[in-house]
Amino acid sequence: MNPDMDFDDDEAPMLVTAGQSEDVDGLSNDVDDKSLTRVPITIITGYLGAGKTTLMNYILNERHGKKIAVILNEFGDSADIEKSLTVSQEGQQVEEWLELANGCLCCSVKDTGVSAIESLMEKRGAFDYILLETTGLADPGNLAPLFWVDDGLGSTIYLDGIVTLVDAKNIIRCLSEPTPSETQTDSTEHAHGPHLSTAHLQISHADVIVINKADLVSETELKQVKARISSINALAKIHVTEHSKVPALEGVLLDLHAYDKVDADSIDFASKGHSHLDPAISTTTLTLPPLSSAQLNKLDTFLRNILWTRFFISHPEAEGVSVESAGSRPEIHRTKGRLVMQEGGVKLLQGVREVFEFIDASDVGASNNDTGKIVFIGRNLVPAALQKSLEEAVLA
Ligand SMILES: Nc1nc2c(ncn2[C@@H]2O[C@H](COP(=O)(O)OP(=O)(O)OP(=O)(O)O)[C@@H](O)[C@H]2O)c(=O)[nH]1
Numbered sequence: 001m002n003p004d005m006d007f008d009d010d011e012a013p014m015l016v017t018a019g020q021s022e023d024v025d026g027l028s029n030d031v032d033d034k035s036l037t038r039v040p041i042t043i044i045t046g047y048l049g050a051g052k053t054t055l056m057n058y059i060l061n062e063r064h065g066k067k068i069a070v071i072l073n074e075f076g077d078s079a080d081i082e083k084s085l086t087v088s089q090e091g092q093q094v095e096e097w098l099e100l101a102n103g104c105l106c107c108s109v110k111d112t113g114v115s116a117i118e119s120l121m122e123k124r125g126a127f128d129y130i131l132l133e134t135t136g137l138a139d140p141g142n143l144a145p146l147f148w149v150d151d152g153l154g155s156t157i158y159l160d161g162i163v164t165l166v167d168a169k170n171i172i173r174c175l176s177e178p179t180p181s182e183t184q185t186d187s188t189e190h191a192h193g194p195h196l197s198t199a200h201l202q203i204s205h206a207d208v209i210v211i212n213k214a215d216l217v218s219e220t221e222l223k224q225v226k227a228r229i230s231s232i233n234a235l236a237k238i239h240v241t242e243h244s245k246v247p248a249l250e251g252v253l254l255d256l257h258a259y260d261k262v263d264a265d266s267i268d269f270a271s272k273g274h275s276h277l278d279p280a281i282s283t284t285t286l287t288l289p290p291l292s293s294a295q296l297n298k299l300d301t302f303l304r305n306i307l308w309t310r311f312f313i314s315h316p317e318a319e320g321v322s323v324e325s326a327g328s329r330p331e332i333h334r335t336k337g338r339l340v341m342q343e344g345g346v347k348l349l350q351g352v353r354e355v356f357e358f359i360d361a362s363d364v365g366a367s368n369n370d371t372g373k374i375v376f377i378g379r380n381l382v383p384a385a386l387q388k389s390l391e392e393a394v395l396a
């Protein structure tokens, strides 16, 4: 990000002039004028007690120069249908109430959420930024595609990133032991295979993971937590904090562009191969040689099949494991990729659950010898079988 940025823990976050939204790193090759006028939204998730409110208070009390609208989604906590909205400008907080159609933002959002935020923005004048805090039981996979809106909707906001806070002391237990309420809300979709907790869903969809409450664990425990988390999601950037004091806002929580850029470094990191420490969710990287445009179309079809219908040709000989006989089809939560094109250039691939898109990128040093990579985060991923199906579908 900004090379001038100071990551010293004790330093206040970088001062950003209100309204400034241009990229400072010069890396965004494809961010067009939309990002200058559309307001970014960051979704903050995390298990109960992980430190979300602490983080919000930290952000709202910092002098960051941004006009941030914070939407607290306290569903489940009360029958109150009004949501507290705090507007922070230069440390001054103004309380307002944002009325939503029902008591649950994740449901309201399906009908009116985006337009509620839009009309809010008209009423208040433009915000620089929206932070949406969801409570412990939210599945970001339901929320993300609703904010990740296409140009067609003419929306004035865009999803910048998903930040998940985890409690260093409790996260391993959360990943292993379902609470009774989770078991009830678990949809049948997740009924097969090892238990999928809310913590899994929050980690698998995260672009940034903040491991909070580091003061409560030893170095060894912290290492175990980090290893477990990167085995689930090798794409996310990890920060370790006490009292949610992130090293900076810019580039750490805000202005991540997690859905319109694909950072080559993060793809490379994810493809390094990580242990399958977690039985429920893992990160897998597939590779492709430079593609013709006909092959890119075939890849599009392959992705539709696997993401939309979860149709999958199993290969029992691959790793000796049959996906079918395991009784489970791949369930992909997050997709990112960089595809090298034969005629030069790179296509970026972005996906959340069944929503995906290719983005043009006039890359930056990609040669025809480069390997294209697709990273999947999800469950029931059998790397060799997926790779074989991919090659049959795209290269044959
Ligand atoms: N020891 C320690 N306590 C922390 C840290 N961060 C937050 N806490 C405490 O943990 C408790 C929960 O923090 P919150 O910020 O309310 O957590 P939350 O995620 O908003 O919780 P819910 O809204 O209930 O989901 C509070 O008592 C905080 O003071 C930390 O880094 N270390």
Ligand SMILES: [Zn+2]
Residues within 6 Å of the ligand: 104, 105, 106, 107
């Ligand atoms: Zn809901």
